[in-house]
Amino acid sequence: MSLNVLCRLADINVKIGYIHPSFARFAAGYILPDGEKADMEIVVEEEDVLREREGAEADVHWPFGYLQTLAVYRKFCTAAAERGVLLFHGSAIAADGNAFIFSAPSGTGKSTHAALWRKVFGERVKMINDDKPLLRFFEREIRAYGTPWNGKHHLGGNFSAPVKGICFLERGAENSIGSLSSREGFPRIISQCFLPDEESAAAAALAMAQRLLREVPLYRMACNISEEAARLSYHTLTGGMRS
Amino acid sequence: MKLLSGVLVSEVDGEYVAVTLGKAGKKFNGMIRMNGTAAFLVRLLQSEQTEESLVAALTETYEVSREEALQNVRLVAEKLRAAGIMEE
Structure with a gap:
């Protein structure tokens, strides 16, 4: 039996067809009430879900429901590329209403660094998405959006903010x-963007990556795990605002 | 010779990066950084080429001797083959 739900992701109403009932719980907080209009529709079939297993580590048993979430995200990001949506791998955090993204290879400590911001600056900062935020490219700004795909600690919220720096x-x-x-920054940015398999969607994603490079300040930081590190990145990225 | 389909070249400020999608992406997971000449050849290789046609295109576009061009073509072709993204 196929199920479906209407979600709002990156300000797009998307009707999602899926198989395993766990998706509705996963997407809670992003589901629209009945009667809202869909801007687009995607359907995830069993073969899409099984294909996700091929890319995963073979010796780990991933539950079907988890693989299904990956298949949904892949399909959405592919279909939404032409609407200016890009999945960027990183930890997106909002400070005083602006979004900053920390990026690094897995295990380097981007989530830890973002957690330090929350510890040091408290209410002033808010996690948008700790793992796979969506970026949406508008004519005048690029915004980072919270999504249900927010990392193993499920840190994030359903809100967005304009991207003002990537570190x-x-x-x-x-x-x-x-x-x-x-x-x-070019090779670094490209390696953190999700590139769809379809050529036209991938070309759209690459064009968005180029806009990121032109429009968003980029930084490189070497850091240890300390509050001093959090203060240094905060002051640099937010342009020296006083804490 | 020809590249597998699904190789896209993108440029920012003279820095070129080729990324691989689909079938090509399964063979070579990642991206290849390259200079302008290599990117020029990669774009041509999206349709069928011979060593000769690539050398001709290079010497027409860049100020290089036939020999330099041939060297360049062979080097780039070798790298792309090593990455597993050329049709055999």
Whole structure:
């Protein structure tokens, strides 16, 4: 039996057809009431879900419901690319109404760094999405959106903010931060974007990546796990606002 | 020779990156950074080419000798083959 639900993702109403009932619980908080109009529709079939297993580590048994969430996200991001939606891998956090994204290879500590912001700056910062935020490209701004796909600790909320900085983290004994040119940032940005398999959607995603490079300030930071590291990135990214 | 379909080249400020999608992406997971000349050849290789046709295109577009062009073509072709994204 096929099920469906109407969700609002990145300000797009999408009707999602799915198989395993767990999706409705997963997407709670993003589901629209009956009677709202859909802007687009996607349907995930069993074969789409099974295909997700091929890309996953073979020795781990991933539950069907989890693989289904991956299949839904893949389908949505592919179909929504032409509407200016890009999945960017990173931890997106809002500070005083602006969004900043920390990006790093898995295990480097981007979630830890974002958690330090929350610890040091409290109510002033709010997690948008700790793992896979959606970016939406409008004529005048690029916004980061919370989504149900928000990492293993499920940190995030259903809200959005304009993206004002992206910071690539690496581990360091000392804390230091500097700007990255768009040329230097290019391979880093590309490697964190979800590129759909379909060529036209992938070309749209690459064009969005180019806009990120042109319009958003990029930083590279070496950091340890400390409140001092959080203060340094906060002051640099927010442009030196006083804490 | 020809690239597998699903190789896209993108450029920012003279930095070129080729990414692989679909079938090509399964063979080579990631991206290839390259200079302008290599990106020029990669774009041509999205349709069928011979060593000769690539050399001709290079010498017409860039100020290079036939020999330099041939060297370049072979180097790039070798790298793309090693990445597993050329049709055999």
